[in-house]
Amino acid sequence: MAEVSIAFRLPVERAKIREFALAVGEGNPIFFDAEAARRAGYSDIVAPPTFSVTQMWHLSREEREERLGADLDYARVLHAEQEFLYNRLPVAGETLDATMRISKDVTKQGRRGGELRFVTYESRFNDAGGEEVLRALYTLVQTSKDPRE
Template identity: 40%
Template sequence: MIVSNVKDLIGLEFKPYTMPVEKGKIKELALAIGDDNPIYYDLEAAKKEGYDGIPIPPTFLQVIDLWGGMGSVEKMEKLGLKLARVLHGQQSYEYLGDIVAGDVLSVTSKVVDAETKTGSSGSMDLVTSENQYRNQRGELVAITRNTIVHRH
């Protein structure tokens, strides 16, 4: 797909996916980022802090997207962008409910904004996608927004 106007990407939807939240992956991420809070691997510690199960660390949704979603190459092809010219611009997380080990997340994703900026060093496209995460009960528990920068 070749896009002549980056604004034409707005509304583009990606294939939905479903991914379980695994206790082992939560612990792996916590260890990888150096967070030794016992709520990320000890159920009793998590319950003592008011969780129904072992909660996810704040950036865990990246794990869900990495293992359950579309790969970078495939996503850039769908967007009509060259991967070698893409930078990660911004990421935000909005949590609307708890996500714990054992939950199964269903994810929908679409492009919600796209624009071209021009400056003294050239132009770049800014493409923002939004993911919505629903648990096995159909409850919307999180929304993420990711902006990529595509240099011309």
């Protein structure tokens, strides 16, 4: 029996922010230097806008599939869309309480024939005070047959 949602935690660690910022070519000091971040109005270095994808370290695809039970065939799955909704950016030192659920699961007729199934995984990240920090919407598309055929 699939679960409705999965709760997990996303630590926002200083070294992880640095590693992630470097991986997207960042040079903005607010991601590397606490002093510069404080001058820009933050309490510590800031996580880049797409940082919450590091949730994959804390909730694997295998666990997600097993627990939420979308029953996707990953040989036919592509990442279609990604959206982030922000109240603020996370800062180093906090641990976010996260919840993931399937927020959309629709099947449409493809333009080239066949059916396309779109599944959106929504992750909400709240801070220690229970306020929502950001939301990430991860949308996969499953084609009706193997895309390489």
